[in-house]
Amino acid sequence: IFNNIEELPGDALFAIKQRLAEDSRTFKVDLGIGAYRDESGKPWVLPAVRKAESLIHADPSFNHEYLGIAGLPALTSGAAKVILGEDSPALAEKRVVSSQSLSGTGALHIAAKFINKFLPGRPVYVSDPTWANHVSIFESQGVKTVTYPYWDAATKTLNLDGFIKAIESSPRGSIFLLHACAHNPTGLDPSEAQWEEILDACVKNDIIPLFDSAYQGFASGSLAKDAFAVRLGVKLFAETAPIFICQSFAKNVGMYGERCGCIHLIVPKQDSSVNVTAITKALGSQISKITRSEVSNPPAYGAKIVAKVLNDAELTQQWHQDMITMSQRITKMRRTLSDKLVALKTPGNWDHIVNQCGMFSYTGLTKEMVQRLEKEHGVYMVASGRASIAGLNDQNVDHVANAINEVVRH
Ligand code: PMP
Numbered sequence: 001i002f003n004n005i006e007e008l009p010g011d012a013l014f015a016i017k018q019r020l021a022e023d024s025r026t027f028k029v030d031l032g033i034g035a036y037r038d039e040s041g042k043p044w045v046l047p048a049v050r051k052a053e054s055l056i057h058a059d060p061s062f063n064h065e066y067l068g069i070a071g072l073p074a075l076t077s078g079a080a081k082v083i084l085g086e087d088s089p090a091l092a093e094k095r096v097v098s099s100q101s102l103s104g105t106g107a108l109h110i111a112a113k114f115i116n117k118f119l120p121g122r123p124v125y126v127s128d129p130t131w132a133n134h135v136s137i138f139e140s141q142g143v144k145t146v147t148y149p150y151w152d153a154a155t156k157t158l159n160l161d162g163f164i165k166a167i168e169s170s171p172r173g174s175i176f177l178l179h180a181c182a183h184n185p186t187g188l189d190p191s192e193a194q195w196e197e198i199l200d201a202c203v204k205n206d207i208i209p210l211f212d213s214a215y216q217g218f219a220s221g222s223l224a225k226d227a228f229a230v231r232l233g234v235k236l237f238a239e240t241a242p243i244f245i246c247q248s249f250a251k252n253v254g255m256y257g258e259r260c261g262c263i264h265l266i267v268p269k270q271d272s273s274v275n276v277t278a279i280t281k282a283l284g285s286q287i288s289k290i291t292r293s294e295v296s297n298p299p300a301y302g303a304k305i306v307a308k309v310l311n312d313a314e315l316t317q318q319w320h321q322d323m324i325t326m327s328q329r330i331t332k333m334r335r336t337l338s339d340k341l342v343a344l345k346t347p348g349n350w351d352h353i354v355n356q357c358g359m360f361s362y363t364g365l366t367k368e369m370v371q372r373l374e375k376e377h378g379v380y381m382v383a384s385g386r387a388s389i390a391g392l393n394d395q396n397v398d399h400v401a402n403a404i405n406e407v408v409r410h
Helices: 012-022 047-058 073-084 103-118 132-140 160-169 192-204 228-236 276-294 301-311 313-343 351-355 367-377 397-409
Strands: 096-102 124-128 145-149 175-179 208-213 243-248 260-266 360-362 386-388
Touching: 047 301, 047 313, 073 096, 073 228, 073 243, 073 260, 073 301, 096 103, 096 276, 103 132, 103 208, 103 243, 103 260, 103 276, 124 132, 132 145, 145 160, 160 192, 192 228, 208 228, 228 243, 260 276, 260 301, 301 313, 313 351, 313 397, 351 360, 367 397
Parallel strands: 124 145, 124 175, 175 208, 208 243
Antiparallel strands: 096 260, 243 260, 360 386
């Protein structure tokens, strides 16, 4: 009965990893997957994480027991403060429901299931372009996705008018997935003034925002700056609609494979006749029901590490420093690559590499150029021209600049 099942093409991003592993050339450069690499091109265990791990292992009560269904409370409460701010009115007013998830993907998956059950028939609007998995995650749960204009390829800037018009013309109560910061794949974020316009339009049109926060701390090195849009959204929607936040600690704590994240649902303020606690308890119970049937309870190890980092003042400070280290190295490599392309007089304008933020640059290189970069120069990136800037370092940036120069010219 399984003989006629169709074989699907492999995941484009993970296929890059595979081709890289099979490439026997000694000099190759991985600008594919969005994972931070240090100056020597190696994965980086954050110093804050190393310390947290040694403290956890030194604790005689450490064990591998199950967590509760909603996860580790020290993680979920700390995580809520990271994204909403220590002094968040929503937290003080107990309008936040937080539950641990299998990293950001798991949080989005819970959101998708929740939307399918409690907001049936409503599509989720995603930016054009967006992280490819967004569409897969929502559609796998029977939630349709629709795109809204975002990237203007001609100018390599935000299509703000198109974005706002899409908000205004969507049916009331539509769900808009917003990248909290460090937009994937473009690396292009709205300015603070543009966020105000976008979120005002969302409020006016009864949109339900779903913030995907996978890179907090990566865009600017500052948690507060990178949470600007989320915190403004929480403030503006306080009187009107709920908000979903899907939070990942993959990148900013380097927990990639440990799958540590959270989903937060924020409910609006209620008048005094309504019992907010009853609402948040009901929502929490529904999220737990989803988690229980799918993973029973979330993974403990990464959660313990992140909870330690978030609840120990010294480690928190170290973590803040670690995010600065990562974001500054990426910023420096943007500048270096752009300067080298300018010095080589590579046709085109390369300012966008510097102006974009976060892990990625949407280089504007065509699919054919990307193929030649891989085949002829051993430089791997996503077919869309998205390059993970974290894969650059002082040893390979000349090679990459020369390779880009060559494929652009010939
Ligand atoms: N959202 C976006 C936009 C992402 O780029 C990623 C990671 N590539 C995620 C969510 C989730 O990643 P993870 O499941 O590893 O936390």
